[in-house]
Amino acid sequence: MLKSPMHQELLEIRHLKYRVDGRDLINDLSMTIHAGDVHALLGTNGTGKSTLAYLIMGCEGYRSCSGEIIFEGKIINDLPIHERARLGITMAWQEPVRFEGISVSDYLSLKNRLASSPLHPFTPSPAYYLEMAGLNPELYLHRMVDKSLSGGERKRIELASILALSPKLAILDEPDSGIDMLSTQDIINVINAFKENGSSVLLITHREEIALIADMASQICGGKIVFSGSPHDVAEYYKSRQCLVCNGEVCRQRTD
Protein backbone atom coordinates (compact mmCIF):
# COMPACT_ATOMS: atom_id res chain seq x y z
CA MET A 1 0.00 0.00 0.00
CA LEU A 2 1.56 3.27 -1.08
CA LYS A 3 1.62 6.05 1.48
CA SER A 4 0.02 9.37 0.65
CA PRO A 5 2.35 12.28 0.01
CA MET A 6 2.90 14.05 3.33
CA HIS A 7 0.59 16.91 4.32
CA GLN A 8 -1.99 16.34 1.65
CA GLU A 9 -5.51 15.83 2.93
CA LEU A 10 -5.83 12.18 3.89
CA LEU A 11 -9.28 12.32 5.45
CA GLU A 12 -11.80 15.09 4.95
CA ILE A 13 -15.11 15.11 6.71
CA ARG A 14 -17.65 17.59 5.40
CA HIS A 15 -20.89 18.52 7.16
CA LEU A 16 -21.34 15.06 8.65
CA LYS A 17 -24.65 14.41 10.40
CA TYR A 18 -25.72 11.24 12.15
CA ARG A 19 -29.11 11.13 13.79
CA VAL A 20 -30.50 8.48 16.15
CA ASP A 21 -34.00 8.61 17.67
CA GLY A 22 -34.43 12.28 16.73
CA ARG A 23 -31.07 13.32 18.26
CA ASP A 24 -28.07 14.51 16.25
CA LEU A 25 -25.19 12.51 17.72
CA ILE A 26 -22.95 14.05 15.05
CA ASN A 27 -24.10 17.52 14.09
CA ASP A 28 -22.71 19.19 10.96
CA LEU A 29 -19.17 18.06 11.79
CA SER A 30 -16.29 19.02 9.49
CA MET A 31 -12.61 18.25 9.98
CA THR A 32 -9.47 17.36 8.00
CA ILE A 33 -6.59 15.03 8.83
CA HIS A 34 -3.43 15.52 6.80
CA ALA A 35 -1.20 12.65 5.70
CA GLY A 36 1.54 11.97 8.24
CA ASP A 37 -0.18 13.86 11.05
CA VAL A 38 -1.31 12.73 14.46
CA HIS A 39 -4.62 14.54 14.96
CA ALA A 40 -5.98 14.51 18.50
CA LEU A 41 -9.73 14.64 19.05
CA LEU A 42 -10.48 15.97 22.51
CA GLY A 43 -13.88 15.82 24.10
CA THR A 44 -15.66 15.00 27.33
CA ASN A 45 -17.88 11.92 27.85
CA GLY A 46 -20.75 11.49 25.43
CA THR A 47 -19.74 14.23 22.96
CA GLY A 48 -19.64 11.86 19.96
CA LYS A 49 -15.97 10.78 19.72
CA SER A 50 -16.60 7.04 19.39
CA THR A 51 -19.62 7.66 17.15
CA LEU A 52 -17.41 9.66 14.79
CA ALA A 53 -14.82 6.85 14.83
CA TYR A 54 -17.50 4.25 13.93
CA LEU A 55 -18.78 6.49 11.12
CA ILE A 56 -15.27 6.91 9.66
CA MET A 57 -14.66 3.16 9.93
CA GLY A 58 -18.11 2.38 8.44
CA CYS A 59 -19.22 0.06 11.23
CA GLU A 60 -22.50 -1.84 11.01
CA GLY A 61 -25.37 0.52 11.84
CA TYR A 62 -23.25 3.64 11.29
CA ARG A 63 -23.55 4.08 7.53
CA SER A 64 -26.79 6.07 7.23
CA CYS A 65 -25.35 9.53 7.69
CA SER A 66 -25.46 12.69 5.60
CA GLY A 67 -22.47 14.77 4.59
CA GLU A 68 -19.26 13.42 3.12
CA ILE A 69 -16.43 11.24 4.38
CA ILE A 70 -13.59 11.57 1.88
CA PHE A 71 -10.46 9.40 2.05
CA GLU A 72 -7.61 10.21 -0.34
CA GLY A 73 -10.00 12.22 -2.48
CA LYS A 74 -12.65 9.49 -2.74
CA ILE A 75 -16.08 9.63 -1.07
CA ILE A 76 -16.29 6.48 1.04
CA ASN A 77 -19.74 6.93 2.66
CA ASP A 78 -21.14 3.89 0.83
CA LEU A 79 -18.20 1.57 1.41
CA PRO A 80 -18.56 -1.25 3.96
CA ILE A 81 -16.03 -1.65 6.76
CA HIS A 82 -13.85 -4.24 4.98
CA GLU A 83 -13.45 -2.03 1.90
CA ARG A 84 -12.45 0.91 4.08
CA ALA A 85 -9.96 -1.39 5.81
CA ARG A 86 -8.61 -2.34 2.39
CA LEU A 87 -8.08 1.36 1.62
CA GLY A 88 -5.91 1.57 4.75
CA ILE A 89 -8.23 2.68 7.56
CA THR A 90 -7.95 0.69 10.79
CA MET A 91 -9.36 1.18 14.24
CA ALA A 92 -8.27 0.09 17.72
CA TRP A 93 -11.47 -0.40 19.68
CA GLN A 94 -12.01 1.05 23.15
CA GLU A 95 -12.71 -2.52 24.29
CA PRO A 96 -10.15 -4.72 22.50
CA VAL A 97 -11.16 -7.80 20.57
CA ARG A 98 -10.05 -11.19 21.88
CA PHE A 99 -8.73 -13.82 19.49
CA GLU A 100 -8.72 -17.06 21.41
CA GLY A 101 -6.57 -20.10 20.62
CA ILE A 102 -3.68 -18.28 18.96
CA SER A 103 -0.34 -17.21 20.42
CA VAL A 104 0.54 -13.52 20.69
CA SER A 105 3.44 -14.12 18.30
CA ASP A 106 1.19 -15.73 15.64
CA TYR A 107 -1.46 -13.05 16.13
CA LEU A 108 1.05 -10.28 15.47
CA SER A 109 2.56 -12.18 12.50
CA LEU A 110 -0.91 -12.53 10.94
CA LYS A 111 -1.36 -8.80 11.17
CA ASN A 112 2.12 -7.96 9.93
CA ARG A 113 1.35 -6.56 6.51
CA LEU A 114 4.95 -5.41 6.00
CA ALA A 115 6.24 -8.98 6.36
CA SER A 116 4.38 -9.92 3.17
CA SER A 117 5.93 -7.06 1.21
CA PRO A 118 9.29 -8.02 -0.35
CA LEU A 119 9.84 -4.35 -1.19
CA HIS A 120 10.02 -3.24 2.42
CA PRO A 121 13.67 -2.88 3.46
CA PHE A 122 13.06 -3.54 7.15
CA THR A 123 10.42 -5.92 8.39
CA PRO A 124 9.82 -5.38 12.09
CA SER A 125 9.25 -8.55 14.11
CA PRO A 126 6.35 -9.27 16.47
CA ALA A 127 8.83 -8.60 19.31
CA TYR A 128 9.42 -5.06 17.99
CA TYR A 129 5.69 -4.30 17.95
CA LEU A 130 5.24 -5.68 21.47
CA GLU A 131 8.10 -3.56 22.78
CA MET A 132 6.61 -0.47 21.12
CA ALA A 133 3.36 -1.18 22.97
CA GLY A 134 5.23 -1.49 26.28
CA LEU A 135 5.22 -5.29 26.71
CA ASN A 136 8.30 -7.43 27.26
CA PRO A 137 8.45 -9.86 24.27
CA GLU A 138 10.14 -12.57 26.38
CA LEU A 139 7.14 -12.63 28.68
CA TYR A 140 4.36 -12.26 26.13
CA LEU A 141 5.27 -13.66 22.69
CA HIS A 142 4.39 -17.22 23.67
CA ARG A 143 1.29 -16.39 25.71
CA MET A 144 -2.08 -17.28 24.22
CA VAL A 145 -4.54 -14.51 23.32
CA ASP A 146 -7.17 -15.65 25.81
CA LYS A 147 -8.82 -14.79 29.11
CA SER A 148 -5.54 -15.16 30.99
CA LEU A 149 -4.43 -11.79 29.56
CA SER A 150 -5.58 -8.79 31.55
CA GLY A 151 -7.62 -6.03 29.90
CA GLY A 152 -4.57 -3.76 29.81
CA GLU A 153 -2.37 -6.47 28.29
CA ARG A 154 -4.99 -7.20 25.62
CA LYS A 155 -5.23 -3.52 24.84
CA ARG A 156 -1.48 -3.23 24.38
CA ILE A 157 -1.46 -6.33 22.15
CA GLU A 158 -4.29 -4.79 20.13
CA LEU A 159 -2.23 -1.59 19.71
CA ALA A 160 0.79 -3.69 18.66
CA SER A 161 -1.38 -5.48 16.09
CA ILE A 162 -2.65 -2.19 14.62
CA LEU A 163 0.97 -1.02 14.36
CA ALA A 164 1.84 -4.25 12.53
CA LEU A 165 -0.93 -3.57 10.01
CA SER A 166 0.83 -0.32 9.10
CA PRO A 167 -2.43 1.43 8.14
CA LYS A 168 -2.62 4.76 6.34
CA LEU A 169 -4.99 5.97 9.03
CA ALA A 170 -5.08 4.44 12.53
CA ILE A 171 -8.06 5.46 14.63
CA LEU A 172 -7.10 5.01 18.28
CA ASP A 173 -10.18 5.34 20.47
CA GLU A 174 -8.93 6.27 23.94
CA PRO A 175 -5.78 4.12 23.91
CA ASP A 176 -5.35 4.90 27.62
CA SER A 177 -8.88 3.99 28.75
CA GLY A 178 -9.35 1.45 31.51
CA ILE A 179 -5.67 0.67 31.84
CA ASP A 180 -4.06 2.85 34.42
CA MET A 181 -0.79 1.01 34.05
CA LEU A 182 -0.47 2.13 30.44
CA SER A 183 1.62 5.15 31.23
CA THR A 184 1.58 8.36 29.27
CA GLN A 185 5.11 7.59 28.07
CA ASP A 186 3.98 4.22 26.70
CA ILE A 187 1.24 5.94 24.73
CA ILE A 188 3.72 8.49 23.39
CA ASN A 189 6.01 5.63 22.31
CA VAL A 190 3.19 3.89 20.45
CA ILE A 191 2.06 7.09 18.73
CA ASN A 192 5.64 7.84 17.69
CA ALA A 193 5.96 4.32 16.30
CA PHE A 194 2.85 4.92 14.15
CA LYS A 195 4.42 8.12 12.86
CA GLU A 196 7.71 6.36 12.11
CA ASN A 197 5.72 3.72 10.21
CA GLY A 198 4.24 6.51 8.08
CA SER A 199 0.72 6.10 9.47
CA SER A 200 -1.52 9.03 10.26
CA VAL A 201 -3.41 8.80 13.54
CA LEU A 202 -6.77 10.00 14.78
CA LEU A 203 -6.08 9.99 18.51
CA ILE A 204 -9.31 10.07 20.52
CA THR A 205 -8.85 11.11 24.11
CA HIS A 206 -10.22 13.21 26.93
CA ARG A 207 -6.78 13.83 28.43
CA GLU A 208 -5.16 17.03 27.23
CA GLU A 209 -1.65 15.80 28.18
CA ILE A 210 -2.07 12.98 25.64
CA ALA A 211 -3.39 15.41 23.00
CA LEU A 212 -0.24 17.53 23.38
CA ILE A 213 1.86 14.97 21.51
CA ALA A 214 -0.23 15.43 18.37
CA ASP A 215 0.54 17.64 15.35
CA MET A 216 -3.00 19.05 15.24
CA ALA A 217 -6.00 18.86 17.52
CA SER A 218 -9.73 19.46 17.48
CA GLN A 219 -12.26 19.72 20.26
CA ILE A 220 -15.58 17.99 19.76
CA CYS A 221 -18.61 19.12 21.69
CA GLY A 222 -22.22 18.14 21.14
CA GLY A 223 -21.24 16.15 18.03
CA LYS A 224 -19.55 19.14 16.38
CA ILE A 225 -15.96 20.38 16.09
CA VAL A 226 -15.99 23.60 18.08
CA PHE A 227 -12.28 24.42 17.88
CA SER A 228 -9.29 23.21 15.83
CA GLY A 229 -5.67 24.29 15.95
CA SER A 230 -2.37 23.48 17.59
CA PRO A 231 -2.62 20.88 20.37
CA HIS A 232 -1.50 23.53 22.86
CA ASP A 233 -4.25 25.98 21.88
CA VAL A 234 -6.92 23.29 21.78
CA ALA A 235 -5.80 21.90 25.15
CA GLU A 236 -6.04 25.40 26.68
CA TYR A 237 -9.48 25.87 25.17
CA TYR A 238 -10.55 22.44 26.43
CA LYS A 239 -9.25 23.10 29.95
CA SER A 240 -11.25 26.33 30.12
CA ARG A 241 -14.56 24.66 29.18
CA GLN A 242 -17.45 25.53 31.44
CA CYS A 243 -19.49 22.36 31.26
CA LEU A 244 -18.74 18.93 32.69
CA VAL A 245 -21.13 16.95 30.50
CA CYS A 246 -21.10 18.98 27.35
CA ASN A 247 -23.98 19.25 24.90
CA GLY A 248 -22.14 21.75 22.73
CA GLU A 249 -24.32 24.76 23.48
CA VAL A 250 -21.86 26.63 25.70
CA CYS A 251 -18.87 25.91 23.44
CA ARG A 252 -20.81 26.90 20.35
CA GLN A 253 -21.69 30.24 21.94
CA ARG A 254 -17.97 30.80 22.55
CA THR A 255 -17.10 30.16 18.91
CA ASP A 256 -20.11 31.84 17.26
Ligand SMILES: Nc1ncnc2c1ncn2[C@@H]1O[C@H](COP(=O)(O)OP(=O)(O)OP(=O)(O)O)[C@@H](O)[C@H]1O
Ligand atom coordinates in the same frame (compact mmCIF):
# COMPACT_ATOMS: atom_id res chain seq x y z
N1 LIG B 1 -26.92 3.78 19.02
C1 LIG B 1 -27.16 4.81 19.83
N2 LIG B 1 -28.44 5.14 20.16
C2 LIG B 1 -28.71 6.20 20.96
N3 LIG B 1 -27.76 6.98 21.51
C3 LIG B 1 -26.47 6.69 21.23
C4 LIG B 1 -26.10 5.59 20.38
N4 LIG B 1 -24.76 5.55 20.29
C5 LIG B 1 -24.31 6.58 21.05
N5 LIG B 1 -25.33 7.25 21.61
C6 LIG B 1 -25.23 8.44 22.46
O1 LIG B 1 -24.51 9.40 21.70
C7 LIG B 1 -23.67 10.16 22.55
C8 LIG B 1 -22.25 10.08 22.06
O2 LIG B 1 -21.74 8.78 22.32
P1 LIG B 1 -20.21 8.42 22.07
O3 LIG B 1 -20.01 7.01 22.49
O4 LIG B 1 -19.88 8.76 20.67
O5 LIG B 1 -19.49 9.42 23.06
P2 LIG B 1 -17.93 9.58 23.41
O6 LIG B 1 -17.58 11.00 23.15
O7 LIG B 1 -17.14 8.54 22.71
O8 LIG B 1 -17.98 9.35 24.97
P3 LIG B 1 -16.93 8.63 25.99
O9 LIG B 1 -15.81 9.60 26.20
O10 LIG B 1 -17.77 8.47 27.21
O11 LIG B 1 -16.51 7.32 25.39
C9 LIG B 1 -23.88 9.62 23.96
O12 LIG B 1 -24.82 10.43 24.62
C10 LIG B 1 -24.44 8.23 23.72
O13 LIG B 1 -25.27 7.82 24.79
